[in-house]
Amino acid sequence: MTVSVDIRALIERRKQGYSLEAPFYRSEEIFALDMEAIFRKHWIHVAIEPDIPEPGDYVTVELAGESVLIVRDDDMSVRAFHNVCRHRGARLCNEDKGTVGNIVCPYHSWTYNLSGALMFAEHMGEKFDRCKHSLKSVHVESLGGLIFVCLAEEPPADFAVMRAAMEPYLLPHDLVNCKIAAQVDIIEEGNWKLTMENNRECYHCVANHPELTISLYEYGFGYQPSPANAEGMAAFERTCVERAAQWEAMSLPSVEVERLSDVTGFRTQRLPLDREGESQTLDAKVASKKLLGEFRQADLGGLSFWTQPNSWHHFMSDHIVTFSVIPLSAGKTLVRTKWLVHKDAVEGVDYDVENLTAVWNATNAQDRTLVEYSQRGAGSSAYEPGPYSPFTEGLVEKFCDWYIRRLGAHVGA
Structure with missing residues (x-):
């Protein structure tokens, strides 16, 4: 592809340990490059298996x-296709979700089965070969119930590395046997990278997230050591060691795994929750009485899972919260949050939706405001890249470094 000199120069002069230059957040040209180099080339988290629990669900x-169509086929496999009829290109499924017996084009009724094969096309003549007109597949993988797609002709091969590392962490929470208790979509008036950068640090948490910090140890996501906090940090480290030993004995791994610089970058860690916490709720107690999988105790900490370039997830004993970031334009981003509970949990008996969602609904609203502040600030003539904290913003740097490297690999910078 032909790339302007300015974009290549921006990539090559990026200073490590500093935020990105303003065009990375505001330029529509760079946004188009992001779509081509990042979102069309990498594994992108877009859905979860409880979105499509039965054959025909999509x-x-x-x-x-x-437009990508994700469907459960008759063999209970997850399939993904371009949502385009092979006749004259009409959009096949025009709702966000639904259930079908077969996939029927609303224009001329070309009919495909759930495996994408064309089954019926009227008035096409005896020489017409249905086998040459199946739906075009999109690469799809499910990791512990988290669904990823890749639009590239050849997807990154290292998804298998992430699967091998993450399945021991994720599978005990049994996401595939959960149901969606709530879903909230919000639009942030900011660039998708600002959304991701904001997620990758908790420097801002104490001042901005009173609901979230009820259950999170303030030392759990980076802190500058000082004589004043030495005792608290030491106590937190002892708690981590003690709880990790307990979890390992239960076959619940907790040790940090970090491969954020991989093409399919990811990181995970299980940490204790504060106040003898059980879950990320306003009282740090479980939101659902029906625990996940085969869990028999509630205080199993919080397992966090981050993926490059667009998701993060929190797994607890009683519920799971998943986040997917979908860029819409240089200054507009969709953040989709889903709360999952055990499929047999009964609303109003085992859980209350308002209590289940209170922490992250509040946190998402607060984060949206912060992202929008940053987007507006990046438009100022006074904006210039500022230094990251080496104690609290290391994961922001790793996200930006991954992004710049992937962009550079695409354009040859």
Whole structure:
């Protein structure tokens, strides 16, 4: 592809340990490059298996200018296709989600089975070969119930590395046997990278997230050591060691795994929750009485899972919260949050939706405001890249470094 000298120069002069230059957040040209180099080339988290629990259930996702149709087939496998009829290109499924027996084009009724094969096309003549007109597949993988797609012709091969590392962490929480208790979509008036950068640090948490910090140890996500906090940090470290030993004995791994610089970058860690916490709720107690999988005790900490470039997830004993970030334009981003509980949990008996969602609804609203502040600030003539904290913003740097490296690899910078 032909790339302007300015974009290549921006990539090459990026200073490590500093935020990105303003065009990375505001330029529509760079946004188009992001879609081509990042969102069309990498594994992108877009859905979860409880979105499509039964054969014929589907969801549609708008990603980098493409509509992707994700469906459960008759063999209970997860399939993904371009949501485009092979006749004259009509959009096949026009709702966000639904259920079908077969996939029927609303224009001329070309009919495909759930595996994408064309089964019926009237008035096409005896020489017409249905086998040459199946739906075009999109690469899809499920990791512990988290669904990823890749629009590239050849997807990154290292998804297998992430699977091998993460399944021991994720599978005990049994996401595939959960149900969606709530879903909230919000639009942030900011660039997708600002959304991700904000997620990758908790420097801002104490001042901005009173609901979230009820259950989170303030030392759990980076802190500058000082004589004043030495005792608290030492106590936190002892708690981590003690709880890790307990979890390991229960076959619940907790040790940090970090491969954020991989093409399919990811990181995970299980940490204790504060106040003898059980879950990320306003009282740090479980939101659902029906625990996940085969869990028999509630205080199993919080397992966090981050993926490059667009997701983060929190797994607890009683519920799971998943987040997917979908860029819409240089200054507009969709953040989709889903709360999952055990499929047999009964609303109003085992859980209350308002209590289940209170912490992250508040946190998402607060984060949206912060992202929008940053987007507006990046438009100022006074903006210039500022230094990251080496204690609290290391993961922001790793996200930006991954992004710049992937962009550079694409354009040859």
